[in-house]
Amino acid sequence: MIRIIRVMCTGRVDPAFVVWALANEFDAVLVVGCRIGDCHYSSGNLAARRRMRILQAFIKKNGLPPERLRVEWISSAEATKFSKLVEEYAGQVKALGPMQKDDGTRLRLLAMKRALEEEKVRWLIGNEKKLVEEGNVFGDKLDQERFDAAVLGALEDEFNKNLIAVALEKAPASVPELAALSGLKEPAVGEYLVALEQAGRIAPVAGHEEYARYTKI
C-alpha cells in the first residue's frame, strides 16, 4: 500500500525528501510526474529527472539498492498505467524486503540527507544542464562522466563530514570511535572534525581521556 505525498510538480521534489522518507521507514519512494515534454510547469520534470538520476547513483554508492527509488513519467490521463506501475513496483519492493531500521542505517541516511542539503552539492546538481550541455562562459563543457564523478565526489565528502556531525549529535565521541563508526581512517576523521569545528558546529569536550572527545554545539 502506498502513501501519496502531493506536491505541485516533481520539480518540487528535493532529493533530501527521498532520503528523508527512507530514513523514516518507508521501504521505497516512487516519484511520478507528467510525461517528459508534457510538464504542466514546462520543465520542472526535467530538473527532477536530472536530480533523481544523481540521487539514484548516490543511493547505490551508499550500498542501498537503487530500486528503492523509482522515477516514472505518466500523464494524468493514464490511470491504468499508473495502477499497473504501482502494482508492479509494490511487488518489486516486496522482493527487496523492508528497509533496514537499525541505528547505523538511520545515521547514514540522515548524513545522506544532510549531504544533499549542502550548498556545494546543490550548486553542482542544479547546474548540471549548464555544465554538461551549455558550458561555462568560455564555452567549456564537462562531459557527463566527469560531471557525475564531480557530484558524487562532492556528495561523498559532504556525506562523511555529516556522518560525523550526525554521530556527534547523538553522543560525544573520540576520533577512534568516529573512525570505527564511519569506516574512515583516523586522519580523515580529524580533517572533518577540524572543518566542523571551524564551521562552529562542534567543539572538543574538556576531559582527561587519552583521546579528546567532541560534541555538537
Place this chain on the structure above:
Amino acid sequence: MPDEVTQKEAAPDPGAPRIGVFVCHCGANIAGFVDIEAIENHARALPNVAFTQRNLYTCSETGLREIKTAIAAQKLNRVVVASCSPRTHEPLFRSACREAGLNPFLFEFVNIRDQCSWVHMQQREGATRKAKELIQMGVARAALLEPQEDITVGVAGKALIIGGGISGITATMSIARRGFQVILVEREKELGGILKNVHKLYPTMGSAGDLIGKNIRAVQKMPRVQVLTSARLVEVSGFVGNYKVTIDSEGKRIEDTVGVIVVATGARLLTPEGLFQYNGRNIVTQGELELLLKQGRLDADSIVMIQCVGARVPGREYCSRVCCMTAIKNAILIREAQPETAVFVLYRDIQTYGTLYEEDYRRARELGVSFIRYNLSKPPVVSSDKVIVHDELLGEDVPIPFDLLALATPLIPQAGFDELSKALKVPVDENGFFLEAHAKLRPVDFATDGIFLCGCARWPSDIGESVSQALAAAARASIPLSQGHVKVEPIVSQVDQNRCIGCGLCETVCSYVGIHLTDTPKGKKAETIRASCKGCGTCGASCPQKAIRMSHFTDGQIEAQICALVGTDK
C-alpha cells in the same frame, strides 16, 4: 508580465495549532470498506488535534455546517477533511473555512477514498491502517500550515479560438457578441472544417453547405473578430488572463496577449487503407459517399454500407458516435431520391440515441433499407463487386453484389494534436482526443485555468452537440473576461534575501520569469514575481542556500508529512 492588482497584507499568525479532523463516510464509499470509528478515534489521539467528527457526507450542506460550527465553537485554527479528492472538493472545503473566518490555506485535504477505500476494497484491515496513517500525515502537515492571501491579476479582454470549423466559429461569435475581442485561428486556407465536405445534416436534412456558409460569412463580418487563416499557434506562455501567444499566419508572425483560449480543432475521418479492399473508386468511405451525393454524382443500383470500419476494434476501442446516423441519413436520402436503388447497412450495433434519431432509424427501415447485423469475429468479406456477410440473425453467409461500397470510418484525432497538447500543456486521452477537466462536471474546461475545449477535438460529436459545446465553452471562457481579473493561487516562492547569495540558479530553472535577480543594497538577490510564479517549486528544490521557501509546500511541511509515522529526529 502581468500586473498584480492587489496584494494584501500577510494574514495574521493563526496561533498554536488546534486542529479539527472531519472524517467522511461518503455514504458507503469509505465507511463500507474501513473501520471508520477506529479511524476517528485514532485521529482524536493525534498531537494538536482538538476536535474530531464523522460526517455521512462532509461535502453536504449539513457536513459543511458542522465544519463551520466546530471552527467557531472549538476555536479551531486548522481543518483536516479526510474524504475524497482535492481535484473535485478542495474549493468547497476551502470556502467553508473562509466562511467561518478561517484562512482557506489552513485547510488540509486527506484522500482516504480514491487513494484508500476504493483501491483496497478487499483489505479492510490494511485499508483502515492506511487511512489512519494518511490522516496522521495530513495532521502533521496541517499543524505547520500558514495562512496565504490570494493574488489577483488583471485579465486581457481577448480570446483566442483555435480551429475554424463549426465549433470554433460558434464559440468565436458567442464571445464576440458579449463584447470581447476574438482571434480565430484556422490552419487551412478557408474556414469551415469538416462541414465543408458534408452534404446534408441529420435530423433536419438541411444543407450543411448552407449552414457553414452562413456562419463563415457571419463570423467574417463580425466586429471585434480577427480571422486568421493558413495560421497556426507557434508558441504560448503565461496563464489565465495573460496568455502570450505567437501565431504564424501566412508567413507573418503575430504576437498578442489573450485572456482565454478555446481549443476547437475538430477531428478527421480515418482513411481505411487496407480495410475491406478500400480503393477510393467503388469502395469509398462514408465521407466520400457524402461528397458524391453533394455533387450529384452518385450512380449505383446497389449500395452496401459497412459500419464500424476501424472503430470498436482492438487498438481503437471507442465508438465514433456519428457514423450510424450518417449512414442512416444517407440511406434515407438515397432511397427517397432513387427508390430502385438497393441499400444495405451492415452493422454491429446501431446507435441512434435520443428522441429524434431513433425515428430516422425507423424511417430508413420503412423505406426499405436492409440492416444486417454482423459480428466482429466474422467480418464481411469484400471482393471487387460482392460482399459476403455472415448474418448473425440468420446464422448464414449472405452474398450481396454492390456497385458502391461505403465504409463508415470513425472520426480520429486531428493531425498535430500532440504538438498543440504540448504547446498548451493540456492532456489528451489514450486515443489522442483532448481530455476535459471532468467528464461530468467540467466538460468544456481543461484542468488548466483559462483554456477550454469544444466539438470533435474532445470526442466525436455531431453538429448539434458541437454547437452546444461551443456555446458552453464560450460562456465559460467569458467568465474571466467579464470579471476582468482572476485570482491566482498564492502558492509561490518566497526568498529569504539574508540567505540568498545571488547565484541566480533559481532564475535559470524557472520557466515562467517567476523569480529573478534584482539589485538590492546588499548586492544581487533573488526576488519572486508573485503574479508570474506558478508555484511549481523547482527553484526551491534547487536553491544551494535553501533560501527559497515554497509557500504551502514548505520543506518543513513536506518533511513533517513524511516523518509523521515515525518521528525520527532530523
Place this chain on the structure above:
Amino acid sequence: MNGNADKSKMPIGSVLVVGGGITGIQSSLDLADGGYLVYLLDELPSIGGIMAQLDKTFPTNDCAM
C-alpha cells in the same frame, strides 16, 4: 466587474433559471460568475434534482453529491 467589455454595450439585468437540477445549477453559477443577477427556481423544497439522489456517477465514480 465587467472590466473588459465595452460597458455601454454590456447587457444589464437579471436572468431567471427555471429548474434547480444540475443543469439549472450550473447555468446559474456560470451566469452569476459572468456578472448577472440570477433567480434560480425549483418547485421542490431543495435544489439538486435527480443528481442529488444518485450515489456515484460513471465513468469517474465521483460521488454525485
